[in-house]
Amino acid sequence: MNGTLINYFFHCKRQCYLHAHKLKTEHTSDLVKLGKYYHKEFEEKDEDKKMINGVKIDKIEGDYLIEYKKSNSDVKASEYQLLFYLWKLKQAGIIKTGKLKFKDNRDDKEVNLTLEKEKELEMIIQKIKTLINSDQIPPVINKRKCRKCAYFEFCYS
Template identity: 30%
Template sequence: MIEITGYLVLSYSNCVREAWLVAHRIFPESENMNLALGRLIHETSYENRREKDIAIDNIRLDMVEEKKGRTIVSEIKKSKYSLEGARDQLLFYLLRLKEMGVHAEGQLLVPKEKKKITIILTEEEEERIQKMCEEVQKLVEGPIPGIERAQNKCKNCAYYTYCWV
């Protein structure tokens, strides 16, 4: 049984093949420009905030703040293009925190675009994320999935050469 992480949930939301590769520790190209840019944006954005890169159990939070008695967990992304997966990743974190007794709200932050999207873990979302985790578990126990997407949708993926070259 594999430990589900937020990055694995993000990968699953983006592409099941990517999730399988991540789960089996087949890492993407380390020289990928999109990954490098994402790391740079993460490291240089919100530098004045104290609570960045918090690791708790199997989750790694980009940023945690207390505002007016509320705990706010933020996930920093480089662009708006994978926000569906980022939303699922953040909901996974909120669910794990809830299971630990911490009730928090979430924010997706896209500093380049000055976007801030509030994310709340509802009962419906909680059930969906739990089901997704079960699906991820089944996926990683099976063989590598085939390529599902059209090549143009994959062009910015760090696994592009693994799948398409």
């Protein structure tokens, strides 16, 4: 399990499934390249970046675990990805508050890992495991956001 799968589960079940099964067409997507560029640009200023309990930390700033995102187009997916990281840190004895920082605006979002959210995360992880262990690829969702997805060609050709 990882943060990307959590993010994709909220963004699109099919995307989550495809990513889990290593159908990684993403390297061909300019948008993904752009996202990685922005990520790198932010990270260049970060000297504290490290792996903790299997989580690649963008940045720790005082009491905050910072996660950088290119845009706030899918805040819920980003929020649960960050909750997953907070949860993994907590398991390593590190308690932090999350903060999402978006490249395309300055409206940071604070994310708190409550006991309720932890229980919800456990249920989400079970759902993701069921999803990716299935023989059935989830259907194409036919949404506007598909146009920006790295799997667009795979899904619509």
